[in-house]
Amino acid sequence: MGSLSASLNIALQSMLAEQGAIETTSNNIANANTPGYSRQRPDLEEMPPVKLGGITLGAGVQMTQVSSLRDKVLELRIDQETQQQGQLNSFISGGQQVQVLFNETSGTGLQAPLSNFFNSLSELSTNPSDLTTRQNVITAAQNLANAFNQTSTNLATLQRNTDLAAQQSVTQINSLITQIAQVNQQVVAATTTGGNAGPFEDQRQQLIGKLSNYIDVAEVDAGNNSLTLTTAGGSALVVGGQSFALTTNADPVTGFQNVYSNGNNITSKIMGGELAGQVQIRDQEIPGIQNSLDALAFQLSTAVNQQNQAGFDLNGSAGGNIFNALAQQGGAAASLRVSITDPGKIAASGGPAPGTPGDNTNANALLALQNQNFISGLTPTNFYSNLVFKIGNDISSAETNQSSGGQVLLQLQNLQGGISGVDINEEAANLMRFQNAYQASAQVSSIINRLMDVTMNMMG
Amino acid sequence: MTVRLNPDLLPNLLISIQQSKMNEATATNQMASGRSVNQPSEDPAATAALVRNHDQSAQDEQFLKNLNNLRGRFQVADSTMSNIVQVMTRAVTLGTEGANGTLSSTDRQALAGEVLGLLKQTLGLANASYQGAFLFGGTAVNSQPFTLDPATNAVTYSGNSKTTSIQLTTGNFTNANVPGDQLFLNSSGSVFGSLQNLYSALVSGNNVDTAVTEVSSALKQLGTQRVFYGNVLNQINLSESFLNQDKVNLGEQENGLVGADLAAVVANYSQAEVANQATISAAGRILGQKTLLDYMV
Numbered sequence: 001m002g003s004l005s006a007s008l009n010i011a012l013q014s015m016l017a018e019q020g021a022i023e024t025t026s027n028n029i030a031n032a033n034t035p036g037y038s039r040q041r042p043d044l045e046e047m048p049p050v051k052l053g054g055i056t057l058g059a060g061v062q063m064t065q066v067s068s069l070r071d072k073v074l075e076l077r078i079d080q081e082t083q084q085q086g087q088l089n090s091f092i093s094g095g096q097q098v099q100v101l102f103n104e105t106s107g108t109g110l111q112a113p114l115s116n117f118f119n120s121l122s123e124l125s126t127n128p129s130d131l132t133t134r135q136n137v138i139t140a141a142q143n144l145a146n147a148f149n150q151t152s153t154n155l156a157t158l159q160r161n162t163d164l165a166a167q168q169s170v171t172q173i174n175s176l177i178t179q180i181a182q183v184n185q186q187v188v189a190a191t192t193t194g195g196n197a198g199p200f201e202d203q204r205q206q207l208i209g210k211l212s213n214y215i216d217v218a219e220v221d222a223g224n225n226s227l228t229l230t231t232a233g234g235s236a237l238v239v240g241g242q243s244f245a246l247t248t249n250a251d252p253v254t255g256f257q258n259v260y261s262n263g264n265n266i267t268s269k270i271m272g273g274e275l276a277g278q279v280q281i282r283d284q285e286i287p288g289i290q291n292s293l294d295a296l297a298f299q300l301s302t303a304v305n306q307q308n309q310a311g312f313d314l315n316g317s318a319g320g321n322i323f324n325a326l327a328q329q330g331g332a333a334a335s336l337r338v339s340i341t342d343p344g345k346i347a348a349s350g351g352p353a354p355g356t357p358g359d360n361t362n363a364n365a366l367l368a369l370q371n372q373n374f375i376s377g378l379t380p381t382n383f384y385s386n387l388v389f390k391i392g393n394d395i396s397s398a399e400t401n402q403s404s405g406g407q408v409l410l411q412l413q414n415l416q417g418g419i420s421g422v423d424i425n426e427e428a429a430n431l432m433r434f435q436n437a438y439q440a441s442a443q444v445s446s447i448i449n450r451l452m453d454v455t456m457n458m459m460g
Numbered sequence: 461m462t463v464r465l466n467p468d469l470l471p472n473l474l475i476s477i478q479q480s481k482m483n484e485a486t487a488t489n490q491m492a493s494g495r496s497v498n499q500p501s502e503d504p505a506a507t508a509a510l511v512r513n514h515d516q517s518a519q520d521e522q523f524l525k526n527l528n529n530l531r532g533r534f535q536v537a538d539s540t541m542s543n544i545v546q547v548m549t550r551a552v553t554l555g556t557e558g559a560n561g562t563l564s565s566t567d568r569q570a571l572a573g574e575v576l577g578l579l580k581q582t583l584g585l586a587n588a589s590y591q592g593a594f595l596f597g598g599t600a601v602n603s604q605p606f607t608l609d610p611a612t613n614a615v616t617y618s619g620n621s622k623t624t625s626i627q628l629t630t631g632n633f634t635n636a637n638v639p640g641d642q643l644f645l646n647s648s649g650s651v652f653g654s655l656q657n658l659y660s661a662l663v664s665g666n667n668v669d670t671a672v673t674e675v676s677s678a679l680k681q682l683g684t685q686r687v688f689y690g691n692v693l694n695q696i697n698l699s700e701s702f703l704n705q706d707k708v709n710l711g712e713q714e715n716g717l718v719g720a721d722l723a724a725v726v727a728n729y730s731q732a733e734v735a736n737q738a739t740i741s742a743a744g745r746i747l748g749q750k751t752l753l754d755y756m757v
Contacts, residue, residue: 095501096501099500099501102500103498103499103500104500104507104510105495105497105499105502105510105718106493106498107514109511111511111515112514112518115514115518115519118519119518119519119521119522122519122522122523122526122627123522123525123526123529125526125626125627126529126626126636127591127593128624129592129593129601130592130593349599356599356600357593357599357600357601357602358593358597358598358600358601358602358624358637359599359622360625360636361624361625364625364626364627364633367627371631381511381512381515382512385508385509385511386508388504388508388511389500389504389505389507389508390504391500391501391504392499392501392502392503392507392508393501393504395500395501396501396503396504399501410471410472410475413466414465414466414472415466416466417467417468418463418464418465418466419464421467421468423464423467424751424752424753425467425751425752426467428752428753431756432752432756
C-alpha cells in the first residue's frame, strides 16, 4: 500500500534530482569556453524500490553522481602528437634563424665572398704585376675570412640562445610537474572519497597537455585514478603526489646545459617536446653546420696557403701564407684571418726562383683551386652548395612533418571535442527537459498537498 | 544515431583563416621579390643550384672583365707591332735608295742618319708598356727589356723568353705574350740586328743590298709573329660572345629555379584572398548563429 507522504517524498526527491541536473547543465553552459573543460553529465538513477505488503513500489529518482565525459586514449594520442609538434615547432623556429645566415635566394651567405675571392685571383692571373690587382686579392681574402668569422659567430650566438631557451623549457617543465603532482593528489583524494574527480582530471589533463609541449611524457595508471608520469626514456617526472624536478648542468666540453633526471644525464634521450627540438638544434644541427663551415675554411685556407708557398712573390722571395696557418679544423671558420697586408706577398709567379713579376703560373694554379675537388671531395662552391641544401632540407622535412602532424592533431582534437565539448543546443534541450520534470514534480507535490488537506479536513 | 561532432568550430575556422592568410603572405612575398623561392627551406634543391648558378655567373662576369682588359693590352701590342712594321717598311725604302750606286756619300750618310732614327724609334716601340707593364719583355714586365748601346748601336735584350698562359674562359687557356727576343731579335730575321747592319752598311757604303735583304726578311719574320696578336684578339671576341651567351643561359636557369611566374602568383593571391574572405564570412555566420537557448522564453 502506498502512502501520500511517500508520494510527496518521491516528488521532493525528484525536484532535488532535477535541480542537480539543472545545476550540472548550468555548469556546462558556464564552462562552454573553458579550456580543458570536459562536459559533465548528471547520472540519474531509480531509487531502490520499496516492498509493501507484497507490492513492489518505485521509490523515485536520485542523482547518484556527476561524471565528466572523456576518452583517455584520445587524450593520450593528443599528448603524443603535441610532443611531436612541440619538437618540430622549436626545431623549425631555430632552423629558420639559422637559414637566414645562408639565404642565398637574397644573396646572403658565403657564395658571393667565395666567388669574389676566386675572381680576384682570376684577375690576378691576367695581370700579375699590377699592385691594385694584388691589393684586390687581399681585400677579397679579407672579405671571405670576415664572412666565415661572421657566420660562425652568428651560429654560436644562435646556439647560446637555444641553450637559454632549453634552460627555460626545463624551468617550465619543473613548474608544470610540481602542479601536476598536486593535482594528481587531488584526483586521488576525490576518487577515493567517491566524489567527482572530473574537474581535477580536467586540470591535470590540461597541465599534461602543456607539459607535452615541452617534453616527451609517458603515462602509467597507478590505480585510484593516480597517474605516474615519466619521460619516454623512463625517467620519473611525477609519481603520486611527488614530482622529480629536472636539473641542468654545464657540459664540461661544450659549456651548454645538459639535462639531468635524478643524477642521470638524459639530454640525448629526450624524444619530444620543445626541449627535444632545442637540444636537436643546439647539439646536432648547429654543430653540424659549424663543422662543415670549419671544414671549408680549413681546407680552403690550407690549400691556398700551400699553393702560395709553391710560388714566388713580387720581391722574388718564396711565397708564404695568405691566410693564417690553422692548427686544426675545429674552430677554423671563427679564427680564419688574412695574414698578409703587403700585396707584393702574393706569389703569382712560378719558378724557378726568384720568379718574375709578369709570370702568372702560380696565380693560375691558385685560381685552378676554384674547380678542384679538394674540400672533402668537392669543389669549394659545390661543398657550400651542399651545405645550403642540407640546411634548407632539414627545415623543409620538419615543416612537412609538422604540417601532417598538425592535421592529425586537429583531427584528434575534433574527435575529443565530439566527446568532451559542450554543445549549447544540447544543453538547452537538456535544460528544458529538466525544467519540465522539475515543474511536473512540483505540480505533483502541490496535488499531494491538496490531497492531504482533503484528508485532514475529513477529520475535522 | 549520428556521431557527435565537435561543437567548438572555432579552432577549425581559425586554422582555415590562418592558412589563407599565409597563402596571401606567400603570394605577396613572391610578388614583391619576383622570386618563387625566398628562403632555402622553400626549395632546398633550387637554392643549392642557385649557389652554383650565381658562382658560375660571377666567374663569367670576371672573365668578361679580364677579356676587356686583355683586349686593351693586345690592341696596344698589336698596334705597336703595326707601327714597327711601318718603320721597317720605311727602312727598306731608305735602304733601297741607299743601294743606288749613284748616291753621294753625303746623301748615304743622311740616309744612315734617318735609319738610326728608325732604329731608335723601333727601340721605343719595343719598350712599349701597358698599365705599367712592359709588353715585350717576356715575364720580366717591370724592367725595360731593350737597351741601345750608343757606341755600337747594338740592342740588347734584358727580358726573358718566358710566355704566360691566360684563361679566357674556364679551362680555355691561351698564350698571353710573345717574348721580345723572339719578336725583335729572332735568329731567322732580327729587327734590331738588321736595322743596325743597314745603318753600318749605309755609313760605309758596303753591302747595302745585303743589308736591305736582311731588313726585308726581318720584316717578314715580324709579320709572321704578329699573326699571334690577331689570333688572340679573335679568341677574345669568341670567348666574349660565349660568355655573354652563357650569362643569358644562366639567367634563364636562375629564372627557372627561383623566378616567380607573376601571372600564377597573382592568381594565387586572388585565390587566397577569396578563400580568406569566404572563411571569415562563414566564421561570422557560424559563430553568430542562434542556439536553442534563444528560443526559450
